[in-house]
Amino acid sequence: MSKFLFGATMALSLIAVSAPALAADKKICLSTRDMRSSTPKDDGTAITFKMNDGSVWRNDLKGRCPDLKFNGFAWTIRNPGGTVCDNEEIIKVLQSGQICALGKFTQVSPARGKTM
Numbered sequence: 001m002s003k004f005l006f007g008a009t010m011a012l013s014l015i016a017v018s019a020p021a022l023a024a025d026k027k028i029c030l031s032t033r034d035m036r037s038s039t040p041k042d043d044g045t046a047i048t049f050k051m052n053d054g055s056v057w058r059n060d061l062k063g064r065c066p067d068l069k070f071n072g073f074a075w076t077i078r079n080p081g082g083t084v085c086d087n088e089e090i091i092k093v094l095q096s097g098q099i100c101a102l103g104k105f106t107q108v109s110p111a112r113g114k115t116m
Contacts, residue, residue: 029085040068054112065100
């Protein structure tokens, strides 16, 4: 009986600890239809996306993608909503063919009329 109680207590402890961590790691998706422009960082570590509502988002790439500075990129959106989600998409640099993976999105500035 004591082994069962110990196991149940441990399981509940793990659930209680992991629940807030899951809430903090909420996936962020941006609509490609709402993107006005994208600007890669010179060192190839991030891309800044300006949205139609005035908000600005930065995506910190999973690795360096230095060819982005000189060439545009393309991606294939495979979902019907036309969204790009953090840690799920890859991009291909047009001229060089370099493949780069998107990382986490971070909001740099809020939409017009909204505060962070």
